[in-house]
Amino acid sequence: MTLTLKLNTEPSVPLEAAAITPARLTGLDASKVAALPVLHGNEELTVGDFFAVQGKSDSEFRLEGDLHRVKHIGTGMAHGRLMIEGSVGAHLATGMSGGEIVVAGDVGDWLAPEMSGGRVIVKGDAGHMVGSAHRGSRIGILGGEIIVFGNVGNETGNTMRRGFIAVGGNAGDFAGVSMIAGSVIVLGELGIRTGAGMKRGTIVSMHDAKLLPTFRYACTYQPVFLGHYLDYLSGIGLPVSESQKTGRYRRWSGDSIKLNLGEVLLFDK
Amino acid sequence: MRIKTTEVIDTFAEAFEMWASRIIITAQTAEWALAAARSMTGFATSVIGCKCEAGVETRLDPAQTPDRRPGVSVLLFAFDAQGVGKRLTERIGQCVMTTPTTACYNGLTAEQTVAVGGQLRYFGDGFQTSKKLGDRRFWRIPVMDGEFVIDEQFGVVPAVGGGNLLILGKSATSALQAAKAATKVMRSIPGVILPFPDGLVRSGSKVGSKYKSLPASTNDAFCPTLRAVVERSQLPEDVNCVLEIVIDGLSLSAVEEAMRQGVQAAARRGIKQISAGNYGGNLGKYHIRLHALFEHARAVS
Numbered sequence: 001m002t003l004t005l006k007l008n009t010e011p012s013v014p015l016e017a018a019a020i021t022p023a024r025l026t027g028l029d030a031s032k033v034a035a036l037p038v039l040h041g042n043e044e045l046t047v048g049d050f051f052a053v054q055g056k057s058d059s060e061f062r063l064e065g066d067l068h069r070v071k072h073i074g075t076g077m078a079h080g081r082l083m084i085e086g087s088v089g090a091h092l093a094t095g096m097s098g099g100e101i102v103v104a105g106d107v108g109d110w111l112a113p114e115m116s117g118g119r120v121i122v123k124g125d126a127g128h129m130v131g132s133a134h135r136g137s138r139i140g141i142l143g144g145e146i147i148v149f150g151n152v153g154n155e156t157g158n159t160m161r162r163g164f165i166a167v168g169g170n171a172g173d174f175a176g177v178s179m180i181a182g183s184v185i186v187l188g189e190l191g192i193r194t195g196a197g198m199k200r201g202t203i204v205s206m207h208d209a210k211l212l213p214t215f216r217y218a219c220t221y222q223p224v225f226l227g228h229y230l231d232y233l234s235g236i237g238l239p240v241s242e243s244q245k246t247g248r249y250r251r252w253s254g255d256s257i258k259l260n261l262g263e264v265l266l267f268d269k
Numbered sequence: 270m271r272i273k274t275t276e277v278i279d280t281f282a283e284a285f286e287m288w289a290s291r292i293i294i295t296a297q298t299a300e301w302a303l304a305a306a307r308s309m310t311g312f313a314t315s316v317i318g319c320k321c322e323a324g325v326e327t328r329l330d331p332a333q334t335p336d337r338r339p340g341v342s343v344l345l346f347a348f349d350a351q352g353v354g355k356r357l358t359e360r361i362g363q364c365v366m367t368t369p370t371t372a373c374y375n376g377l378t379a380e381q382t383v384a385v386g387g388q389l390r391y392f393g394d395g396f397q398t399s400k401k402l403g404d405r406r407f408w409r410i411p412v413m414d415g416e417f418v419i420d421e422q423f424g425v426v427p428a429v430g431g432g433n434l435l436i437l438g439k440s441a442t443s444a445l446q447a448a449k450a451a452t453k454v455m456r457s458i459p460g461v462i463l464p465f466p467d468g469l470v471r472s473g474s475k476v477g478s479k480y481k482s483l484p485a486s487t488n489d490a491f492c493p494t495l496r497a498v499v500e501r502s503q504l505p506e507d508v509n510c511v512l513e514i515v516i517d518g519l520s521l522s523a524v525e526e527a528m529r530q531g532v533q534a535a536a537r538r539g540i541k542q543i544s545a546g547n548y549g550g551n552l553g554k555y556h557i558r559l560h561a562l563f564e565h566a567r568a569v570s
Binding site (some may be wrong): 129139143162164181183200202217221222224227228229231232245246261 | 398401418429
């Protein structure tokens with residue numbers, strides 16, 4: 001059975017709804033879910049003031065309506081499946097450690113900051129700071145997968161330590177900035193200053209990119225490991241070509257102002 | 270019991286509990302994958318002398334391999350899981366990692382695993398990197414033609430070693446022809462290998478020796494030149510050559526099926542008897558009776 005929350009009163013200012021997460025919703029009936037607190041601006045209201053709630057569930061949760069002003073959904077999510085049938089606001093899946101979120105529309109800034117497990121799939125675009133560390137944090141995401149079919153903004157994967165971010169469209173500036181490890185694959189184009197300050201980790205693009213002078217060309221080769229990732233992405237439905245799966249890539253090493261053990265792989269068309 | 274003109278002796282093959290792993294080797298071409306597999310399975314005929322038994326299970330099309338390149342499936346057997354892990358690390362490190370363009374993957378889903386890529390990664394001298402996709406972690410080790418990719422963990426499972434057939438021929442030519450026909454069909458059975466050279470052993474052994482330091486010695490009961498010398502000779506008139514086929518498998522049923530098909534393929538004019546080797550039934554857990562192989566098949570059909 002599925003627990004469904006349908007937005008019936010659009011918030012006039014951002015609505016902070018950290019209560020809408022499987023960890024809080026599991027096992028509750030509709031009336032108890034409706035009584036959970038949310039912050040509408042600086043006013044404390046309830047879920048029921050904005051959503052019509054139906055059903056009860058331990059694992060399947062559905063959100064309907066235009067949620068672009070609803071923030072912090074899926075905070076601390078550790079299990080279950082959350083389906084969002086539209087667009088959603090910032091800070092989705094903050095600190096997520098398990099389960100899966102699927103968003104049919106777009107997502108605001110700060111998608112899945114400091115997540116450590118689970119998977120988020122966004123069929124539309126995502127804003128800035130996808131899979132990043134919070135400002136002031138020394139480590140970003142520690143695991144999990146973020147798959148965005150559309151474009152993403154700046155600083156994707158900021159300070160990520162582990163995990164996997166895939167972007168079907170283009171990425172903004174500073175993709176993989178201060179990256180410690182992990183993988184960022186962008187099927188579209190990269191913005192400027194990719195991998196600035198990265199220590200280790202992998203950034204991939206299917207297009208050429210102008211890299212910082214602190215990155216140095218290493219070689220052109222066929223990275224066998226990348227085929228595994230691209231097979232996985234095409235299985236999810238991202239547009240990956242056969243030539244990209246088996247082709248050669250130009251490897252750049254950097255950032256030499258740090259450990260110089262990171263890599264940027266650019267598809268050699 | 271007879272198949273065609275060949276007598277199938279009412280005896281049993283004595284097989285043993287072992288542990289096994291399946292290794293998928295891929296490369297840019299099928300030739301390089303096979304070169305790595307042959308190197309890795311060299312000197313792996315008998316666990317007594319080689320610490321493991323290994324062989325090529327089958328060749329794989331690109332559609333069957335994890336990285337969609339041509340590949341080869343190899344099975345390796347040892348007495349315990351720890352032994353499998355040690356041999357894998359040695360042989361993949363020396364034979365697969367060294368072969369141009371190869372990658373190496375775990376081919377078994379198993380509860381128990383041994384670290385192989387997790388050991389070989391140190392060859393990267395600090396430049397190795399790991400990648401984790403889902404639950405699977407693999408290592409990228411920089412080498413002179415690019416990178417060697419290998420799974421961190423390989424599955425190990427309980428298995429069966431030492432299934433065998435003895436083919437008693439009137440001449441070396443007839444015995445070789447029959448044995449080759451048998452190995453050809455036996456190799457088509459999934460989950461088995463024939464660890465000896467091209468599947469055949471001519472120097473079958475018995476347990477013990479007159480020389481105390483030797484754990485095994487020639488199987489004199491089946492040596493034609495000793496028919497008139499040893500009282501326990503098992504060779505009937507007209508038998509002048511005996512060849513053995515040893516079978517290791519991931520399951521007892523796979524070994525039995527290989528033996529059954531092997532007997533059927535080997536039975537022909539020029540083959541007097543087909544028998545099997547055992548040690549009186551005191552050493553091995555599995556007693557695979559030759560006649561039972563066909564009784565079971567009849568019951569199923």
